[in-house]
Amino acid sequence: MQPVLALFNHVLGQYPALRAELAELAGRRVALALPPIAVSGVITAEGWLAASAGEPEATVRVKPVAALTAQWAGRTPDFADLELSGDAELAQRFGHVAGQLRWLPVEDLSRVLGDAGAHRVEGWARGLAGFKGEVAARLMDSWIEHLRDEVPLLANKRDVEHFVAAVDTLRDDAERLEKRLARLEAARGQGSEPE
CATH class of the missing domain: 1.20.5 (Single alpha-helices involved in coiled-coils or other helix-helix interfaces)
Known part of the structure; x- marks a missing residue:
């Protein structure tokens, strides 16, 4: 067994509930990449990850900088810190389980x-x-x-908030202008018709 796969299964062994969730995906091939480390395999009926020669059906890649920043900010990395590829539902379910693993x-x-x-x-x-x-x-x-x-x-949070507010104001002003132009054109159309 590959050392990284053995380590993944060792950490997984500390979470019986997560293994039960993985067991629901038995027979599916998945991969988890946290550069420079990657692990892939097929999910067994007991919820372990076993070595597999086939290509993974779904891959979950952790964005290292985003995940590190999340950790430093005191929050748990979430789906925004992951790149999912392959079977979307499988990747999401596997990513959910993998995201909860902590040694x-x-x-x-x-x-x-x-x-x-x-x-x-x-x-x-x-x-x-x-x-x-x-x-x-x-x-x-x-x-x-x-x-x-x-x-x-x-971007500074305050600057982003000001930008979003300015965009909202511009959008509202443009909608009001369109309505005003439509009223003027309607009034002009009524006034120019012969009686």
Whole structure:
């Protein structure tokens, strides 16, 4: 078995309800790509992913930058952060399941160290990563601010709201003008007819 496939199934094993959802799609070939890692296979009757030589019927690609930005913004990546191809319904269902998978290292540690030891190690790791995570979050915020304000690759929310409001006003004004012109033409048409 491919190492990435084994890892996917290992994480999937921590979620029996998601495996049950996948089991409903038994026999279908799917692929998940999170560059540079990709996994593909056929869904088994038990809800696992098994190696398959055939082409996937549906592929779910995670947009790395969008997913990373979502994580830093404190939200779970959603369908906007995914590219679906192939059978749309299959891709959507598989993407829904794959999007909920999160590796729970404390589950693996508890098998080795017991529950108390696993939670202690998790607390220690969170404390160690806490400072680094805070620095990384601040760097990401600065980078996003730079892209939005200094190099306008991202639109400022306020500017987008003003633009949308201006477009709405223009549309309403154009509709009023069309109605006024129609009334004037109707009045002109009535006045020019011989009596």
